[in-house]
Amino acid sequence: MSARKIVLDCDPGHDDAIAIMLACASPEIELLGVTTVAGNVTLEHTTRNALRVLDLLGRADIPVAAGRDGPLIRKLSTAAVMHGESGLAGPLAFEPSRSQSHLTALQLIEEVLRQAGEPITLVATGPLTNIADVVRQLPEAHHLIAEIVIMGGAVELGNWTPAAEFNIWVDPDAAKIVFEAGIPLTMIGLEVTHQAWLSDAHADHLRGTGRAGQYVAELLDHFVKFHQDRFGWPGAPIHDAVTIAHLIDPTLVSTMAMNVQIETTSPLCIGRTVADRWSVTGLPPTAKVGLTIDRDRFVTLLLSAISHLA
């Protein structure tokens, strides 16, 4: 089975950083490029963080291109309270060895789509602003996209408001464009990712397994404490890594095709993914939506991959 060629659009962010590592650790994935978007923290920080993580892995060969510094219409509102102002609170910060690509995120994605020789999977683990640009500005390249896999949304409760998950809430207008594009779409939402948590014990398991394992342990030291203090949970959900794990092993997450629409105006429910779980609207499906995950196999896969990185 040849490796799945992907571009990862992200807003590192603790869990985005771990998703990058999982992609680089897995022979099932060929990470052709990383693009960054404002979300968890500002674009400057998400871009530097992507460069840092790839440096840590010795993968300065993978291009990093910066995209949008804010949502299409709304004002940027970050999650710095969770991830720290830098976006990667916990480990000691180090200067990236290189600058980002001279290409924009959109230009890098277009270049990869046109040169890959086979359809590419776009994985998005931040707000969908850059992906909305791809949909609107590259209409003649849609057939070069195998599918779009996002971390975002929820069938039931939100995590940033009672109604909305953070990535969709930051840029609901972009999400609406992506969900209405007609490109094969998989939505890995909170029903799945809230089960994909790691705890202090997992951090201790990784400590001393190598540079990457040590770095993830220090990320978790911050990320787990935040979730324990804020929510009283046993650990921190590694939301974004589930998108990559799903591509590595499609048996981990069960999905169901359903109509999902994005609320873009209601002050109370803006950013909600309105998922027709019981087909009451009769509207055609717009996404495959994650419903369950084999938590134990996910944790085993993730810890093994990280601990085997250099």
Ligand code: RIB
């Ligand atoms: O709601 C969780 C999502 O928002 C994750 O992608 C996390 O990194 C933040 O971006």
Ligand code: CA
């Ligand atoms: Ca993210």
